[in-house]
Amino acid sequence: MRAPLELRDAVAVIRETRNPRDIVVPSMGSAREWMALGPTHELDLVLVPSAMGHATSFGLGLALAQPERRVIVLSGDGSLLMNLGTLVTIGSQAPPNLVVIVFVNGVYEVTGAQVTPAAAGRLAGAGSIDFRGIAKACGIRSVYGWSTLDEWRSGIEEALTACGPTVVILHVPVVPGAVGPRSPGPTSERAQRFMRALQRHEGA
Amino acid sequence: MFSGQQIASLFLELGVTHVVTVPDSTVGEWGDVMETTPGLAVVRVCREGEAWGIAGGLYLGGSTPVVLIQCTGLFESGDALRNVAHDWHLPILSVIGYRSYLNQMALPGDTCLTFTEPVLDAWRLEFRLITDVSQLPEVRSFLRECRQAARPGVVLIAEGRA
Numbered sequence: 542m543r544a545p546l547e548l549r550d551a552v553a554v555i556r557e558t559r560n561p562r563d564i565v566v567p568s569m570g571s572a573r574e575w576m577a578l579g580p581t582h583e584l585d586l587v588l589v590p591s592a593m594g595h596a597t598s599f600g601l602g603l604a605l606a607q608p609e610r611r612v613i614v615l616s617g618d619g620s621l622l623m624n625l626g627t628l629v630t631i632g633s634q635a636p637p638n639l640v641v642i643v644f645v646n647g648v649y650e651v652t653g654a655q656v657t658p659a660a661a662g663r664l665a666g667a668g669s670i671d672f673r674g675i676a677k678a679c680g681i682r683s684v685y686g687w688s689t690l691d692e693w694r695s696g697i698e699e700a701l702t703a704c705g706p707t708v709v710i711l712h713v714p715v716v717p718g719a720v721g722p723r724s725p726g727p728t729s730e731r732a733q734r735f736m737r738a739l740q741r742h743e744g745a
Numbered sequence: 746m747f748s749g750q751q752i753a754s755l756f757l758e759l760g761v762t763h764v765v766t767v768p769d770s771t772v773g774e775w776g777d778v779m780e781t782t783p784g785l786a787v788v789r790v791c792r793e794g795e796a797w798g799i800a801g802g803l804y805l806g807g808s809t810p811v812v813l814i815q816c817t818g819l820f821e822s823g824d825a826l827r828n829v830a831h832d833w834h835l836p837i838l839s840v841i842g843y844r845s846y847l848n849q850m851a852l853p854g855d856t857c858l859t860f861t862e863p864v865l866d867a868w869r870l871e872f873r874l875i876t877d878v879s880q881l882p883e884v885r886s887f888l889r890e891c892r893q894a895a896r897p898g899v900v901l902i903a904e905g906r907a
Contacts, residue, residue, distance in 0.1 A: 586805065592828040595798035602802020602810070605763065605788070626791025630799070634788060729834040736805055 543689045548644055548713045549574045550690050555613065555642065558697050562742065563611045564603055568596035570650045571615035571642075573722035581725065583738035589722045594623030597641055601631055604639035604706075607739070611638050611701065618645040618672065619657045625675070631706050632680025640700065640707040645672060646714060651721035676708040688712035746771060746902055747878060749778030752840070755881070757784055759888055761838075762808040764788070765796040769815035771904040772842045793818030794825035800837045801829040809892075812839040816861040816901075826868060836895040838888055846903035847876065865899060872899035 552567075552574040559565055561582065567575040568588040581587060586603070588596045600614035621628075621643050631639060647660030659670035676684045683703035687693045693711060700709045725731070752775050756764065764779050765788045766772070780787045790796050793814045800810040814822070819841055829835050844857040865872050873887045884900050891898030 590828065590832050592794065592798065592825040595794070595825055595828065598795045598798025598825075599802035599805070602765075602799040602804070602808075603806045604802075605786070605799075606803045606806025606808040624792075624795060624798075627795055630788070630790050630795060728832050732805060732833050732835065736807070739805075739807060 543691075545714050546688055546690050546693055546711060548646070548716055549577070551644065551693055551711050551713060552615070553578055554690070554693055554697055555615070558701065559613060560611065563613055564600075564607065564739075565613045565615070566596050566600045566603070567615040569593070569617050569620055569722065570646075570716065570719060571617065571644055573651075573719070575615065576722065576725060583734070584742065586735050587722075587725050587731075589724045590728070594620040594627070596620065597624060597627040597631065600639060600641065601627065601634060601636065604636040605634060608636065608638060610742075611640065612636075613701070614639070614641045616641060616643050617650065618643060618647065618659065619649040621672070622657055622659060628676055628679035628681060628708070635680070635682065635706055637682075637705045639705050640709065642709045642711060643672060644711050644713050646712075646716075648715050650715060650719050654715050654719070672710045673708070676710070681706050681708045683707040684710075686710035686712070746875075746904070747775075747881060749775035751881060753779050753782040753785060755885055755888075756811060757782065758885070759838075759892060760809050761811050762786065763800070763803050763810040764813050765790060765800050765803070765810050766813040767791075767793050767796065767815070767818050769817075769842050769844070769904070772813050772815065772840065772902065775813070793822040797822055797825040797829040797837065801833060801835050804835050804837060810837065812837060813841075814839070815842040815904075816844055816857050816864075819864060820860065823864075823868065826870075830868070830870065830897045836891065836897050838891055838898055838900075840900045840902060841872075843874070843901050843903045845905075847905035851905075861901070865901070870897055870899050872901050874901045874903065876903040 803810040
């Protein structure tokens with residue numbers, strides 16, 4: 542049996558592969574793991590605190606404002622379910638430089654791993670929610686899905702360089718005892734720092 | 746109230762680049778003009794909460810967005826605007842339609858008139874209530890002040906029908 546794709550390992554692959562020009566927007570559990578793996582890049586917008594589900598919206602805005610730069614959003618299935626219409630908006634705007642990576646674990650991890658409605662339905666026998674199918678039906682141009690580390694390592698380059706918008710569905714197990722991410726600092730200062738970094742990187 | 750052309754021209758004058766919107770019967774009439782106005786991009790969203798996050802990303806990316814929604818969408822989008830305006834301190838401008846303000850018999854029992862202004866106060870968003878077309882200069886000066894001071898601001902447009 543193949544080993545499952547752990548959230549931290551999946552996030553580590555993104556850290557190794559991202560281009561220094563990329564904007565990365567981690568949120569919720571992925572933000573916790575992103576920060577645990579080392580210092581952040583000046584073009585990382587760690588979206589903590591956030592309105593749950595809105596990292597994709599921030600990412601869409603950034604992608605539209607910075608069309609020459611790739612924007613990678615890290616989200617969860619609970620977050621995506623809270624703002625599912627965002628897939629329609631992203632499909633409609635169709636920014637080729639936006640990549641949304643969704644970690645699917647079936648729970649609201651940071652509030653104590655309560656099951657999402659999608660997982661609750663599956664447990665009750667209603668069948669699985671097909672996030673890849675939803676993304677495709679919303680007009681997302683490139684859609685991928687993996688559930689092992691080897692697959693993710695093999696596929697990430699293609700996913701990040703595909704003509705977007707791109708959605709990547711990664712199935713991961715729940716992190717036992719996981720807590721929410723801590724804010725890495727005052728938001729106002731981080732926002733200003735991020736904007737200055739973007740100006741410095743202009744044309745780079 | 747105002748024509749789409751008046752609002753589009755005003756937005757261009759203020760340096761607005763993107764209009765992030767969910768339409769209603771009044772502000773929705775401006776959308777077609779904005780979509781054909783060079784220099785303005787319209788981002789149509791599915792639900793108003795989305796609009797604030799997208800506007801936040803646009804602003805951080807160097808653009809100048811305006812959120813254009815109805816007051817019912819304001820009620821829907823509280824957590825998102827709280828995060829953008831207060832957690833992240835992003836000075837997002839918005840134009841919000843005030844449902845039935847000018848014709849209070851249009852929707853008997855409608856509570857938009859009860860809650861809109863108190864909700865804006867509760868979210869600590871400075872606003873100007875606009876009830877007449879003659880107030881276009883006030884809209885211009887208020888939005889310009891907010892932009893220059895880098896603070897959020899709401900223009901509340903009184904609507905005459907539901």
